Amino acid sequence: MVSQEVPGISRCTEEAHSLGELSASYTEVRNPSNMKKSETSGVMAGADIKPKSICHAKKWSDEVENLYRFQQAGYRDEVEYKQVKQVDTVECWPETGFVKKLQRRDNTFYYYNKERECEDREVHKVKVYVY
Numbered sequence: 001m002v003s004q005e006v007p008g009i010s011r012c013t014e015e016a017h018s019l020g021e022l023s024a025s026y027t028e029v030r031n032p033s034n035m036k037k038s039e040t041s042g043v044m045a046g047a048d049i050k051p052k053s054i055c056h057a058k059k060w061s062d063e064v065e066n067l068y069r070f071q072q073a074g075y076r077d078e079v080e081y082k083q084v085k086q087v088d089t090v091e092c093w094p095e096t097g098f099v100k101k102l103q104r105r106d107n108t109f110y111y112y113n114k115e116r117e118c119e120d121r122e123v124h125k126v127k128v129y130v131y
Contacts, residue, residue: 049131051076052131053129054127055128055130056125057126060116060118060120060123064123064128065098065116065117065118066078066098068117068118069110069112069117070099072110076129078090084105085103098114099112100112
């Protein structure tokens with residue numbers, strides 16, 4: 001198994017090995033730049049995509065920041081948001097790449113700033129899901 005290490009996110013290799021088969025890491029599934037357009041929509045089309053394991057972030061990073069924003073709005077991550085809201089893209093700030101706007105399940109909108117919003121004391125609460 002080849003895993004891609006993301007700075008600031010603890011590695012979940014022990015959990016992944018105990019689960020047996022692990023086809024792709026969270027960042028590989030979540031990051032559309034790693035896939036062709038048709039693959040991205042194919043992954044998002046499956047309504048039953050469930051994470052294989054979970055771990056908590058140890059250090060802040062851009063990835064942790066976006067996960068924090070999704071979890072504040074009531075979603076696991078971008079994968080679940082796209083499944084529930086049935087959207088192809090998430091609105092992001094072009095300067096930073098952080099999520100700009102999310103719609104909660106009750107159709108209330110959350111608007112986020114361009115700057116970091118996940119403070120150091122909140123980083124350990126962010127859950128990182130592995131698919």
